[in-house]
Amino acid sequence: MRRQRASETVERIVSAGSELVHEGPVWDWRGVTFQAVAERAGVNERTVYRHFPNERELRDAVMQRLQKEAGIPTLEGMKLEEIAEITERTLAYVSTFPSGEPMPQDATQAEADKRRREALLNALVPVTAGWSETDRATAAAMFDVLWGIGAYERLVKIWGLDPAEATRGVTWVMRLVETAVRQGRGPGD
Structure with missing residues (x-):
């Protein structure tokens, strides 16, 4: 009892x-x-x-x-x-949790993020004809996540990779995503 x-x-x-x-x-x-x-x-x-x-x-x-x-x-x-x-x-x-407040950014960082987002979307337009805007945005966002400082810091601080190894790992996955995009394989495939 x-x-x-x-x-x-x-x-x-x-x-x-x-x-x-x-x-x-x-x-x-x-x-x-x-x-x-x-x-x-x-x-x-x-x-x-x-x-x-x-x-x-x-x-x-x-x-x-x-x-x-x-x-x-x-x-x-x-x-x-x-x-x-x-x-x-x-x-x-x-995704069932509240999303919380976005992290505050200074104007310089916000503008840099905006330019990077636009550049990534524009880079995908020529090779993603026929893709939905959502699939194109998802592919661009994957590049952005990989490019982001947070991903790099996680590789270095949590995984213990040295900076060169972290960079090599990120660019390896970026090339895999690039290859999939060029082959017409989108996020829904």
Whole structure:
């Protein structure tokens, strides 16, 4: 009986954390605190601490819940042919979260982004005759994402690639996308 109550309490705590995550942009976990989770779960803050000794363990449990909600299996043993499907499920799930406020940009950066977007779209026009505007914009956006500083920084900081390796990886994928576009294979193919 005692174990069952403890299990039910943990379930309420993790569910409360999941609800809190669902209320904000998917990348913003600042609202998942012991106090907020305790209030949402209807338990004392000490109860949360009893089951999760630190915020990291609480957030890990909530992350596992989110992955389960998204239908994402454990990633251990993932096969190459599963990557696209798991990505599709993940992004479909992420799209159910509020989008949040766009990151503020200064006028110089906003103008540079606008010029890059226009240049990418214009570069695709001659080789994408017959494509929908959405497919053309999606292909251009893929180049933009790869070109973006965020992708580069992720490769260097998270993956530990040196700058030359990161650049080589980005341009490799860009060439793969370019080849697909030249062969008439769009995002929907």
